[in-house]
Amino acid sequence: xxxxxxxxxxxxxxxxxxxxxxxxxxxxxxxxxxxxxxxxxxxxxxxxxxxxxxxxxxxxxxxx
Numbered sequence: 001x002x003x004x005x006x007x008x009x010x011x012x013x014x015x016x017x018x019x020x021x022x023x024x025x026x027x028x029x030x031x032x033x034x035x036x037x038x039x040x041x042x043x044x045x046x047x048x049x050x051x052x053x054x055x056x057x058x059x060x061x062x063x064x
Contacts, residue, residue: 019062021055028052028059 020026032048051057 015060018060021052021059021061023054024052024059026059028055028057 021028024030028051030050030052032050034046034048036044036046038044052059055061
């Protein structure tokens with residue numbers, strides 16, 4: 001047994017009461033649909049995934 005440094009299965013119940021980030025909906029990621037036209041004049045759709053800047057990728061914002 002590793003003692004108190006073991007993190008497997010740890011669940012922080014206090015996160016349940018924190019306010020979810022309104023920008024990413026609590027996922028920590030922003031998903032943006034992007035459309036580009038290629039050299040054959042076809043529309044290509046891409047899904048861009050980026051860390052949320054408001055919550056720093058945690059999915060939660062500070063209360064207040």
